[in-house]
Amino acid sequence: MKAGAGSRAFAPGAAPGQPRFPWGRIGYWAASLLFIFVSVFPLLYALSSSLKQGSGLFSPALWPEAPTFANYSGVFADQPFAQNLLNSLLVAGSVVSLSLGLSLMAAWAFGRVEFRGRGLLLILILSASMLPQVAVLSGMFELVRAFGMYDTLGALIIADLLLTLPFTVWVLVTFMRQLPKELEEAAAMDGVGVLTLVFRVFMPLLWPAMVATGLLAFIAAWNEFLFALTFTLSTEARTVPVAIALISTPSGFELPWGKIMAASVIVTLPLVALVVVFQRRIVSGLSAGAVKG
Amino acid sequence: MSRIELRGISKRFGDTPVLNDIDLSIAPGEFCVFVGPSGCGKSTLLRLLAGLEDPSAGEIEIDGVRVNQLPPAQRNVAMVFQSYALYPHMSVFQNMAFGLQHRKLPAGEIERRIADAVRILQLDGLLQRRPKELSGGQRQRVAIARAIVRQPKVFLFDEPLSNLDAALRVQTRLEIASLHRALGSASMVYVTHDQVEAMTLADRIVLLQPLAGRSDGLSVAQAGAPLALYHHPANRFVAAFIGSPAMNFVDATVASLGDGRVLVDAHGMRCAAQLSPQGLAVGEPVTLGIRPEHVRLGEGAQRARVSHVERLGEVSHIYLELPGVGTPLLAKSARDDIAIDERLAFDLPAQALHLFRADGVAQARGTARQSGSGC
Numbered sequence: 001m002k003a004g005a006g007s008r009a010f011a012p013g014a015a016p017g018q019p020r021f022p023w024g025r026i027g028y029w030a031a032s033l034l035f036i037f038v039s040v041f042p043l044l045y046a047l048s049s050s051l052k053q054g055s056g057l058f059s060p061a062l063w064p065e066a067p068t069f070a071n072y073s074g075v076f077a078d079q080p081f082a083q084n085l086l087n088s089l090l091v092a093g094s095v096v097s098l099s100l101g102l103s104l105m106a107a108w109a110f111g112r113v114e115f116r117g118r119g120l121l122l123i124l125i126l127s128a129s130m131l132p133q134v135a136v137l138s139g140m141f142e143l144v145r146a147f148g149m150y151d152t153l154g155a156l157i158i159a160d161l162l163l164t165l166p167f168t169v170w171v172l173v174t175f176m177r178q179l180p181k182e183l184e185e186a187a188a189m190d191g192v193g194v195l196t197l198v199f200r201v202f203m204p205l206l207w208p209a210m211v212a213t214g215l216l217a218f219i220a221a222w223n224e225f226l227f228a229l230t231f232t233l234s235t236e237a238r239t240v241p242v243a244i245a246l247i248s249t250p251s252g253f254e255l256p257w258g259k260i261m262a263a264s265v266i267v268t269l270p271l272v273a274l275v276v277v278f279q280r281r282i283v284s285g286l287s288a289g290a291v292k293g
Numbered sequence: 294m295s296r297i298e299l300r301g302i303s304k305r306f307g308d309t310p311v312l313n314d315i316d317l318s319i320a321p322g323e324f325c326v327f328v329g330p331s332g333c334g335k336s337t338l339l340r341l342l343a344g345l346e347d348p349s350a351g352e353i354e355i356d357g358v359r360v361n362q363l364p365p366a367q368r369n370v371a372m373v374f375q376s377y378a379l380y381p382h383m384s385v386f387q388n389m390a391f392g393l394q395h396r397k398l399p400a401g402e403i404e405r406r407i408a409d410a411v412r413i414l415q416l417d418g419l420l421q422r423r424p425k426e427l428s429g430g431q432r433q434r435v436a437i438a439r440a441i442v443r444q445p446k447v448f449l450f451d452e453p454l455s456n457l458d459a460a461l462r463v464q465t466r467l468e469i470a471s472l473h474r475a476l477g478s479a480s481m482v483y484v485t486h487d488q489v490e491a492m493t494l495a496d497r498i499v500l501l502q503p504l505a506g507r508s509d510g511l512s513v514a515q516a517g518a519p520l521a522l523y524h525h526p527a528n529r530f531v532a533a534f535i536g537s538p539a540m541n542f543v544d545a546t547v548a549s550l551g552d553g554r555v556l557v558d559a560h561g562m563r564c565a566a567q568l569s570p571q572g573l574a575v576g577e578p579v580t581l582g583i584r585p586e587h588v589r590l591g592e593g594a595q596r597a598r599v600s601h602v603e604r605l606g607e608v609s610h611i612y613l614e615l616p617g618v619g620t621p622l623l624a625k626s627a628r629d630d631i632a633i634d635e636r637l638a639f640d641l642p643a644q645a646l647h648l649f650r651a652d653g654v655a656q657a658r659g660t661a662r663q664s665g666s667g668c
Contacts, residue, residue: 182378190392191366204382
């Protein structure tokens with residue numbers, strides 16, 4: 001939404017002193033509005049539905065007749081939704097820190113150390129992310145059972161790494177290769193070990209890349225559904241996407257759309273907050289002044 | 294006190310030989326400059342000393358200890374990189390302290406060393422800045438300070454001035470020279486492609502030549518004091534590299550041999566060079582060399598037309614057209630009244646002439662010490 005307003009100065013066909021009819025400008029605004037409408041409408045509809053209750057749900061009006069927050073309180077009252085939120089937070093947080101830590105070390109190895117089979121290994125890692133989740137589901141289930149992790153959050157953390165690690169490794173390898181080699185050599189002259197090099201010299205420089213990939217990994221883990229549905233059983237071990245899908249009414253004969261929408265809105269908020277907080281860190285590059293210039 | 298010994302050092306990247314058969318000894322406290330054109334492997338040689346590359350063959354000794362297998366940090370060397378390689382996310386203080394903290398030095402000792410380095414390199418007030426908030430010259434000084442605080446036995450400089458502008462380069466050159474005097478006992482090894490830096494800083498110059506893919510060539514063209522390389526180049530490569538503008542070369546044949554004199558015929562011009570005749574035969578093709586600053590104008594028996602003049606103020610470059618020779622003979626002269634197309638008398642003094650045989654090796658200077666007209 002902001003993008004449209006902020007770009008006004010760059011709107012084409014706005015040259016002063018030209019009495020031509022501003023077709024270009026009109027087209028620009030029409031396209032912008034269409035784009036905004038398409039991207040925002042589903043969100044607005046969810047927000048609107050979450051504020052409706054009973055028969056109001058069946059009215060297509062975007063503005064609810066009698067706005068109510070009953071759905072929001074209901075979500076927390078009828079099931080351990082707070083517990084589910086905490087679970088999601090634990091899983092997504094662990095997945096982000098684990099995948100960033102692991103992929104940072106992997107990125108150093110892939111980006112800086114020359115060894116036989118490096119390219120092949122990178123392709124293998126990438127191809128792991130090409131398999132559809134369903135394909136690995138049964139095998140992963142056997143693994144989880146064998147480790148005795150069924151119905152625990154640990155199972156989800158391990159499974160979600162399969163989704164996040166390939167792209168965090170690939171992105172960080174790319175960024176790692178851009179860092180000047182002299183920095184590593186300077187660190188070698190200073191006598192620091194590999195872990196210090198990776199975490200105290202390279203990590204601060206890769207911070208913008210880490211924030212961006214970490215955010216994507218967080219979103220992937222936060223929204224992950226299939227593994228979470230398969231590897232957990234009890235209500236207390238569920239993460240939010242599963243919890244939302246399994247929200248039901250006591251009667252079992254109607255779908256509680258209002259609550260589902262309220263829960264969905266609640267689930268979106270942490271992601272929005274994360275993006276707002278880290279946006280600036282992504283933009284402000286830290287690597288300036290690494291080498292000359 | 295630390296002596297560096299290189300014995301039979303060779304380095305190849307894959308099938309490409311970069312350095313071949315280098316024997317070199319760098320004395321304690323010596324300022325040794327590796328110089329040469331690009332691709333001669335001078336930076337590679339420095340990196341071998343630092344331990345950032347491993348030699349393909351040969352031994353490196355520092356202070357009598359074989360260091361081939363030692364990682365860079367345990368060799369007691371410190372390196373200043375061409376791009377400075379400061380840690381961009383750390384302050385100037387942290388940049389200097391980082392390596393010391395990893396050697397588990399007490400905090401007081403670290404503070405003291407950094408205070409010393411700050412005093413020597415005038416970094417007062419910059420300690421809390423990040424590298425990107427510093428000018429090029431300041432970054433350079435921080436990079437040197439980071440090397441000083443380690444109190445190494447050997448300082449390694451990899452083209453440290455190449456990213457500075459001309460005025461700052463001269464100033465920093467002086468600072469490095471006075472730093473070497475101040476630190477006294479530490480040896481310095483300095484890599485540059487700039488012969489002015491090499492001539493002004495070095496106690497000893499090691500001039501390296503590109504191997505051009507041959508694995509039997511020698512990397513070291515000549516090693517010695519700056520003026521020894523200038524006055525007594527061992528071969529044509531050294532003669533052409535040292536000195537600016539470069540030495541004039543004229544094809545010639547040996548006409549006759551005397552006692553401490555060699556008479557050559559260069560396109561009809563007969564020149565006597567005050568050189569040892571040893572190993573030469575009459576009729577042998579040689580190359581005659583003379584530096585532009587040694588050509589005397591306005592005297593002597595030879596005559597030539599001035600084809601071009603460059604006036605630089607302090608000197609003028611006079612291009613003389615020699616009959617039968619493609620490239621003009623360049624002379625340096627303090628006179629600024631010489632005009633193009635003028636016919637000028639010139640003389641090539643016998644004691645300033647160099648002779649190079651077909652394989653490029655220079656003929657040794659004779660023992661006879663009489664001076665006189667060469668041509």
